[in-house]
Amino acid sequence: MTSEDIATALEKDLLRGAFPPGSTLPQGALATRFGVSRIPVRDALAQLARAGLVDVTPNRRARVVQMSRADVVEAYDLRLLLECDLLARAIPVMTQDDLHHIDYALARSNLEARNANWSEGDALFHSALYAPARRPRHLSIIETLRCVCRLQIAAYDTLPANTDLWLADHAHLRDLCHHGDATKAVACLRSHLEGAREVLLDTLSTKKTG
Amino acid sequence: MTSEDIATALEKDLLRGAFPPGSTLPQGALATRFGVSRIPVRDALAQLARAGLVDVTPNRRARVVQMSRADVVEAYDLRLLLECDLLARAIPVMTQDDLHHIDYALARSNLEARNANWSEGDALFHSALYAPARRPRHLSIIETLRCVCRLQIAAYDTLPANTDLWLADHAHLRDLCHHGDATKAVACLRSHLEGAREVLLDTLSTKKTG
DNA sequence: TTGTGTATAAGTGTATACATTTTTAGAATG
DNA sequence: CATTCTAAAAATGTATACACTTATACACAA
Numbered sequence: 001m002t003s004e005d006i007a008t009a010l011e012k013d014l015l016r017g018a019f020p021p022g023s024t025l026p027q028g029a030l031a032t033r034f035g036v037s038r039i040p041v042r043d044a045l046a047q048l049a050r051a052g053l054v055d056v057t058p059n060r061r062a063r064v065v066q067m068s069r070a071d072v073v074e075a076y077d078l079r080l081l082l083e084c085d086l087l088a089r090a091i092p093v094m095t096q097d098d099l100h101h102i103d104y105a106l107a108r109s110n111l112e113a114r115n116a117n118w119s120e121g122d123a124l125f126h127s128a129l130y131a132p133a134r135r136p137r138h139l140s141i142i143e144t145l146r147c148v149c150r151l152q153i154a155a156y157d158t159l160p161a162n163t164d165l166w167l168a169d170h171a172h173l174r175d176l177c178h179h180g181d182a183t184k185a186v187a188c189l190r191s192h193l194e195g196a197r198e199v200l201l202d203t204l205s206t207k208k209t210g
Numbered sequence: 211m212t213s214e215d216i217a218t219a220l221e222k223d224l225l226r227g228a229f230p231p232g233s234t235l236p237q238g239a240l241a242t243r244f245g246v247s248r249i250p251v252r253d254a255l256a257q258l259a260r261a262g263l264v265d266v267t268p269n270r271r272a273r274v275v276q277m278s279r280a281d282v283v284e285a286y287d288l289r290l291l292l293e294c295d296l297l298a299r300a301i302p303v304m305t306q307d308d309l310h311h312i313d314y315a316l317a318r319s320n321l322e323a324r325n326a327n328w329s330e331g332d333a334l335f336h337s338a339l340y341a342p343a344r345r346p347r348h349l350s351i352i353e354t355l356r357c358v359c360r361l362q363i364a365a366y367d368t369l370p371a372n373t374d375l376w377l378a379d380h381a382h383l384r385d386l387c388h389h390g391d392a393t394k395a396v397a398c399l400r401s402h403l404e405g406a407r408e409v410l411l412d413t414l415s416t417k418k419t420g
Numbered sequence: 421t422t423g424t425g426t427a428t429a430a431g432t433g434t435a436t437a438c439a440t441t442t443t444t445a446g447a448a449t450g
Numbered sequence: 451c452a453t454t455c456t457a458a459a460a461a462t463g464t465a466t467a468c469a470c471t472t473a474t475a476c477a478c479a480a
Contacts, residue, residue, distance in 0.1 A: 003433080004268065026461065037435045038462085039249075046256040058214060059441055059462060074345050081295055082288075135284050141351060213463080236431065247465045248432085269432055269471055 003043035006034050010044060014053050014064060015119060015147070017154035021066035025054065052148045067152050069204060076197035079145050082138065083130070083193065084186045090133040091182040098132040099178055105129075106174045113163045119150045125170050129177065149200065156203045166192065213253035216244050220254060224263050224274065225329060225357070227364035231276035235264065262358045277362050279414060286407035289355050292348065293340070293403065294396045300343040301392040308342040309388055315339075316384050323373045329360045335380050339387070359410065366413045376402065 010030070013019065025045065027038040034041070045062045048054040055063045067075065090098075105121075105128035112121030123146060130139055169192040176185035220240070223229065235255065237248040244251070255272045258264040265273045277285070304312075315331075315338035322331030333356060340349055379402040386395035 002268070028461065039434050042253075042462090043256070043433090046253070046260075050256075050260045058212070061442090061461070071347070074347050077345075078292075078348055078351070081291060085291055135287075137281070137284050138288055141288070238431065249464050252432090253463090271431070271472090 001034055001036055001040075003040035003047070006030070006036070006040055006044035007047040009034070010048060011051065011053060014048070014151055015154055017151075017157065019064045021064050021152065021155050023064050024061040025064065026061050052144050053151055065148060065151065067148065067204075069201060072149070072152070072197065072200055072204065075145055075149055076193060076200075079142065079149070080190060080193050082142050082145070083126070084189055086130045086133050086135060086138050086142065087189055088182050088186050089135065090130050091177055091180060091185055094132045094177060094180070098128075101131070102128045102174055102177055106170055109170055110167055113167055118163050118166075119154060122166070122170075123150070129173065149196075152204075153200055156200075162195075162199055166196070169195075211244055211246055211250075213250035213257070216240070216246070216250055216254035217257040219244070220258060221261065221263060224258070225360055225364055227361075227367060229274045231274050231362060231365050233274050234271040235274065236271050262354050263361055274365075275358060275361065277358065277414075279411060282359070282362070282407065282410055282414065285355055285359055286403060286410075289352065289359070290400060290403050292352050292355070293336070294399055296340045296343050296345060296348050296352065297399055298392050298396050299345065300340050301387055301390060301395055304342045304387060304390070308338075311341070312338045312384055312387055316380055319380055320377055323377055328373050328376075329364060332376070332380075333360070339383065359406075362414075363410055366410075372405075372409055376406070379405075 010025075019025065027041045027045070030041045030044075031038045045054055045056055049056040049062070053065060055065055094102075102125075105125040109118075109121030109125040112118060112124075123143070126146070127139070127143070130142065133139075169188060172188055173185055173192070176188060220235075229235065237251045237255070240251045240254075241248045255264055255266055259266040259272070263275060265275055300308075312335075315335040319328075319331030319335040322328060322334075333353070336356070337349070337353070340352065343349075379398060382398055383395055383402070386398060
């Protein structure tokens with residue numbers, strides 16, 4: 001059980017919504033849970049902090065990140081900027097192989113959605129869309145942003161009502177990639193992300209009042 | 211001497227070009243240098259990895275990041291996208307106070323440039339430009355990117371020939387902010403960054419052959 | 421010379437122990 | 451009842467020690 005294993009296990013739990021945003025993650029508790037000392041737990045928490053899932057402040061307990069409305073607005077603005085740009089770069093250079101990967105990822109995302117595991121499939125599909133651009137750092141920033149958004153969504157369990165709509169968006173995006181229509185694909189992606197942002201913002205509002 | 215202090219001291223050294231890209235940073239050596247054990251050094255290296263200045267791989271020594279040409283191209287594409295967008299958001303909401311801060315930062319950058327400390331002043335000026343937008347995550351990504359670019363520039367000591375040109379760009383940007391001309395300011399910033407990228411790419415070429 | 425294998429050295433990862441800091445719970449006060 | 455203060459409990463930061471992995475250097479063979 002290396003520190004990497006601990007980090008991935010914790011990330012899985014976090015993205016499953018096992019810990020509510022704002023809750024604390026004491027090193028000792030995690031250490032006993034994983035049967036190790038606190039040192040590798042510290043490393044794992046540092047990795048999660050790097051991924052943006054956890055807030056770490058010296059001498060204070062690590063906390064699951066909690067996003068304000070402004071944070072959500074900003075995160076989705078960044079996603080719009082970065083994901084649309086990357087998709088526009090990817091589409092013109094997509095090979096037949098890339099398109100097959102996208103088809104496969106689409107099928108997987110449909111499958112995972114039925115399996116109450118929407119986020120996993122969603123991440124897979126979007127990665128497949130952007131991969132042809134071969135921009136590792138660009139992609140990594142996008143995935144960090146999606147990860148933190150996903151954590152909030154998982155925590156409040158927003159999904160069920162919207163997955164069908166979003167799966168339709170995915171299918172549409174897939175078609176536009178096959179046609180090489182970057183302009184329309186970017187527009188579709190934009191509305192896809194804007195819709196997701198609205199849903200998350202609405203959820204945050206209701207949860208705050210209720 | 212806390213782990214944060216070690217991180218900032220190391221960052222300072224890195225951005226001064228004290229360690230060439232690709233060189234190793236053994237925990238033990240750093241520990242004895244700072245008079246602490248390896249534990250806080252590990253933490254500091256993790257922080258630097260988070261800032262993108264150091265590559266950390268399990269069981270291997272930490273290394274100063276070394277960017278390929280493709281990495282530089284991608285990093286500056288991201289900076290163009292993110293910095294232009296943020297400047298466009300900042301200019302319409304700049305207050306008189308913000309403009310004064312920009313003037314001050316411009317003076318500082320002129321001063322630091324003469325003091326062989328161009329990078330420091332450059333960072334200050336750009337931060338002042340973007341601060342009015344109040345987008346902490348956006349700004350943080352930009353600063354991470356500038357940091358890694360700055361490390362490469364510092365390592366190869368590219369600056370002296372170009373600082374006058376870049377200071378003129380800064381003055382021009384300052385004026386356009388005062389006039390509230392976002393379009394022209396973004397165009398100016400774009401060429402500013404594209405110019406810097408060219409210089410860095412040229413330097414990498416000559417260093418590789420020579 | 422160039423490459424391969426191996427022993428040694430160097431370096432990393434983590435458990436344990438303890439000092440320091442933060443958090444918590446309860447008592448005292450208004 | 452709410453607030454402030456204080457002492458105990460909990461949690462963190464780091465030094466030391468040791469097992470394990472990686473890097474280095476040297477001998478040897480092609």
